[in-house]
Amino acid sequence: MTHIQSNDPLAELPGYVLRRAANAMMGELGARLAAIDLKISDASVLLLIAGRSDMTSSEIGKVLDIQRANMVPLLNRLEAAGLIARQPLDRKSQAIVLTPAGQTRLGEVQAITHAFEADLLARIPDADRPHFMPALKALIG
Amino acid sequence: MTHIQSNDPLAELPGYVLRRAANAMMGELGARLAAIDLKISDASVLLLIAGRSDMTSSEIGKVLDIQRANMVPLLNRLEAAGLIARQPLDRKSQAIVLTPAGQTRLGEVQAITHAFEADLLARIPDADRPHFMPALKALIG
DNA sequence: TATTGTTATACTCTATAACTATA
DNA sequence: TATAGTTATAGAGTATAACAATA
Numbered sequence: 001m002t003h004i005q006s007n008d009p010l011a012e013l014p015g016y017v018l019r020r021a022a023n024a025m026m027g028e029l030g031a032r033l034a035a036i037d038l039k040i041s042d043a044s045v046l047l048l049i050a051g052r053s054d055m056t057s058s059e060i061g062k063v064l065d066i067q068r069a070n071m072v073p074l075l076n077r078l079e080a081a082g083l084i085a086r087q088p089l090d091r092k093s094q095a096i097v098l099t100p101a102g103q104t105r106l107g108e109v110q111a112i113t114h115a116f117e118a119d120l121l122a123r124i125p126d127a128d129r130p131h132f133m134p135a136l137k138a139l140i141g
Numbered sequence: 142m143t144h145i146q147s148n149d150p151l152a153e154l155p156g157y158v159l160r161r162a163a164n165a166m167m168g169e170l171g172a173r174l175a176a177i178d179l180k181i182s183d184a185s186v187l188l189l190i191a192g193r194s195d196m197t198s199s200e201i202g203k204v205l206d207i208q209r210a211n212m213v214p215l216l217n218r219l220e221a222a223g224l225i226a227r228q229p230l231d232r233k234s235q236a237i238v239l240t241p242a243g244q245t246r247l248g249e250v251q252a253i254t255h256a257f258e259a260d261l262l263a264r265i266p267d268a269d270r271p272h273f274m275p276a277l278k279a280l281i282g
Numbered sequence: 283t284a285t286t287g288t289t290a291t292a293c294t295c296t297a298t299a300a301c302t303a304t305a
Numbered sequence: 306t307a308t309a310g311t312t313a314t315a316g317a318g319t320a321t322a323a324c325a326a327t328a
Contacts, residue, residue: 007204008189008204008205009188009189009191010185010188010189010205012274013254013258014258014261014262014273014274014277015166015167015170015254015257015258015261016185017274017277017278017281018162018163018166018261018277019163019166019167020206020277020281021159021163021277021278021280021281022159022160022162022163022164023163023206024280024281024282025156025159025160025280026156026160029156039317041318044151044157047150047151048149048150048151050150056286056287057286057287058285058286058287063148063149064149064151065161065164066318066319067319067320067321068286068287068288069287069288069289069290069319069320069321069322070318070319070320071287072287072288072289090327090328091326091327091328092285092286092287092326092327092328093285093286093287093327093328094286094287113154113156116156117154117155117156120155120156120159120280121155123279123280124276124279124280125275125276125279127272128272128275128276128279129276131268131269131272131273131276132155132272132276133153133155133158134266134269135265135266135269135270135272135273135276136155136158136159136161136162137158137162138264138265138266138269139162139165139166139261139264139265140158140161140162140165141165180294182295197309197310198309198310199308199309199310207296208296208297208298209309209310209311210296210297210298210299210310210311210312210313211295211296211297212310213310213311213312231304231305232303232304232305233303233304233305233308233309233310234304234305234308234309234310235309235310
């Protein structure tokens with residue numbers, strides 16, 4: 001449970017509060033995805049390759065900000081769970097594609113993700129909500 | 142470098158963008174604090190115990206959301222660097238206090254933190270800025 | 283020459299269980 | 306009986322270097 005205390009002098013520092021909010025929300029999302037035996041990074045991959053059959057491991061890593069080397073155990077895990085397959089594109093590259101079981105699991109991921117994002121936004125006061133995404137996007141890139 | 146790509150279908154998910162923004166900002170803060178040989182958690186402790194001599198390791202952990210057990214190597218590191226000292230409160234508890242060197246380092250932490258927080262806020266468009274902290278606080282606790 | 287997939291490795295952060303000494 | 310401090314350990318997540326095979 002992440003809960004800023006009343007006597008925390010860091011509670012007015014935007015960077016500190018940003019980290020706390022992200023930790024709280026990712027903890028919540030992680031708990032919801034654990035119900036279908038996925039980690040957040042697993043779910044991100046499934047969402048990313050949905051409906052396509054042209055993304056390689058390296059490309060997925062670039063988009064999701066995951067190192068090439070760290071993609072290997074992640075994809076091995078998804079493959080062992082029968083959710084993705086490796087399809088050769090040429091003799092060097094291979095596309096990562098959803099299996100039928102992966103398609104089914106993706107549906108569950110989408111349901112959980114949609115509910116999670118809606119619950120997250122619902123916690124933000126009406127007046128502040130429209131400013132949330134623009135503010136965060138301004139901090140990236 | 143954290144930089145959401147244009148072809149990333151996750152770029153409109155608030156939870157995902159929140160995590161990316163927090164990672165980007167913490168990477169930036171970590172880099173600035175590395176210049177004075179501190180980690181973010183180190184700096185948080187120094188800021189928290191500034192001006193007091195009554196906080197125990199357990200209390201610091203509760204406020205900063207760090208497990209009791211994980212406070213030990215953190216405080217050992219700060220103690221080895223000569224920045225904090227352990228002062229017995231009774232035969233069981235001990236207060237964590239800044240040494241003179243810790244006071245000096247705290248000043249550097251405050252300067253870095255102040256500049257960082259100002260730079261962070263400056264990146265957010267004027268119209269969105271007043272809504273940033275209220276939105277984040279609504280997500281915590 | 284650059285890139286893909288991979289292995290191996292290491293480092294940080296975090297989580298849990300257990301022990302002791304004391305409140 | 307509960308709490309403070311500690312030890313040990315294990316699991317994530319992340320980072321780098323290096324290699325073979327192929328573009």
